[in-house]
Amino acid sequence: MTALKVEALSKRFGGLRVLENVTFSIPTGARHALLGPNGAGKTTLINVVSGWLRPDSGKIEIYDEDTTGLPVEKLVKRGLARSFQRNSAIGDLSVLENLCLACHAILPGHANLWRDRASYAQPIDRATETAAWMGLDKVLHRSARELSYGEKRQLEVALAMCSKPRLLLLDEPAAGTSPGERGRLRELIKSLPSDISLVMIEHDIDLVFDVCDSATILSYGQVIAQGSRDDIRKSTAVQNAYLGAAHA
Amino acid sequence: MSDVRTLTILAIAVAGAGLACAPFVLNDYQVNLVIEVMVFGVFAIGLNFLVGYTGLVSLGHAMFLGIGGYGFGIFTVLLDWPWWAAIPATIVCSAAISFLIGIVCIRSSGVGFFIMTLAFSELMYGLAFKTKLVGGDDGMSGISRPDISFLGLDIYNPETLYGFMFIAFAIVLFVSWRVIRSPFGMVLVGIRENEKRMRALGYRTQWYKLAVFTLSGTISSFGGVLLVIKTGFMSPETLSWMMSGEGLLMVIVGGAGTLLGPVIGAAAYVLLRAGLTGITDHWVLFLGSFFVLTVVFFRGGLVGLASGVMAWVRR
Secondary structure, three states: OEEEEEEEEEEEEOOEEEEEEEEEEEEOOOEEEEEOOOOOOHHHHHHHHOOOOOOOEEEEEEOOEEOOOOOHHHHHHOOEEEOOOOOOOOOOOEHHHHHHHHHHOOOOOOOOOOOOHHHOHHHHHHHHHHHHHOOOHHHOOOEHHHOOHHHHHHHHHHHHHOOOOOEEEEEOOOOOOOHHHHHHHHHHHHOOOOOOEEEEEOOOHHHHHHHOOEEEEEEOOEEEEEEEHHHHHHOHHHHHHHHOHHHO | OHHHHHHHHHHHHHHHHHHHHHHHHOOHHHHHHHHHHHHHHHHHHHHHHHHHHOOOOOOOOHHHHHHHHHHHHHHHHHOOOOHHHHHHHHHHHHHHHHHHHHHHHOOOOOHHHHHHHHHHHHHHHHHHHHOHHHOHHHOEOOOOOOOOHHHOOOOOOHHHHHHHHHHHHHHHHHHHHHHHHOHHHHHHHHHHHHHHHHHHOOOOHHHHHHHHHHHHHHHHHHHHHHHHHHHOOEOHHHHOHHHHHHHHHHHHHHOOOOOOHHHHHHHHHHHHHHHHHHHOOOHHHHHHHHHHHHHHHOOOHHHHHHHHHHHHHHO
16 A cells, blocks of 8 residues: 555746656655755655645645645644644643644544543543653653753654654654754654654655665655665765765 | 642632622722723633734724624614623624624734734724714713612612622633633644644644634623623724724733733723823823833733742742
8 A cells, every 4th residue: 555645746936846747655654765955845845745735736645545735634634744844842831731732633622612621531641652652751741942952853753643643744853953862863763653654854864774764865846766775875866966976 | 830820729719809899898989990890801801812822913802892882782772672682692693793704804814814803893983983873973872781670689789780790700701711721722822822833733723713713702792791781881982993902902911811811901901090090191101101111021911920920939
């Protein structure tokens, strides 16, 4: 079964062609990397797939269902979740409150106006569970603003995991972290359940090759290579466009 | 967080006890002022749901005072309905109107939202000003207070009116407290802080914004009902953008996004105005200075100041 299939996807911003005829697919349970230099269209691709932008043409299928042009909120119900390049947790709220809010979104009662939210056990249980899993159990009651940068990135992934996704899109999960924090994030991402399909944008090549088994390389909005980890490593086109001549 | 909670419970207990005793220790003029605080408190509580909790700044909220006030007037004077039918009918109509206005307004945010709400309130102002049926620019007078003589009480007695207002105010405060503690209340805060994140989690934020707009408009309209019950008179001036601005001042000075902030802001507004008008003709100047100082020095308004002091004392 394919988890994500993108066919001939194009997106323009005015005269600028950000995505041109992008086609790729990944099987269920894949760990897939989107690589490419800055401005290659990686984040735009994630934004189109997750419903933030409408494609000009092309087709997107998630678990064999056509999801082209569906809004963000509906895609969450189809099992898609994403994280952002910039931390998006709510600074004033505690880690637990942030996670509860995230978990409640897919559970009944999230629009209840009258009942005390502390009386909903399910979101709290799931939030606590997710926190433990993402290594945030020690800072559960700290406000998101007070977390270390690495913990903030962990929370960013944790928030996406609360939606119980089948397909998880991570936009530079380790951006801006120290080597120590990155090692921790790498372990956490590697420990995600194997039935979740993962698409990840990341600039840290070591992390990518450790976590991901396949990759698609974009350059100027076009796919210039795709394949398994080893194919990508060997590809001279990739080395020239992305890794730089020094790696050749 | 727990500081704020302790403070809130303490403040409610003290204020509740104080308010319940008020008519027995205060003179009629002072009782009247406290009634005014409660009326504007209800108005500001409604506005706070939009401004404080959801981060949507409305500069047209006085229109809801008008909708509630004129609504009650129309039902009781023009249609001759009894008060106990007119109040729920006005609430239902205000909710429907708030919903319809909300559909248009929530499509924009930031300055756009600000302007849309202002435009609607000017529209309502013009409507009230021009409609002869509700008195036009003369306003609508002769609106009677609810007749509760079946309880053996005379509502034209200040203490009785006070009791009536106190109950209405307590109900609104209770509703507001429940909503703030509910999952819905938390989603509003999420929208205020990061709407994009809330959408990415699967929340259909437009529906939440429409719901809170309706709730906010309905509560503020109820404030309008209370206002007209107190004064017996409704003027188009009540719907002016200046009144909307004063509502915003109450919310911000008291502490936006807190349960009691708008009430404390309404108290500051009513009491300062009453105190200053007795001393000087230039009271607006001093009122304005007070508001500027509060906003500049006490982030989070008077409630923010109080919880800051609490935290400092505890240390």
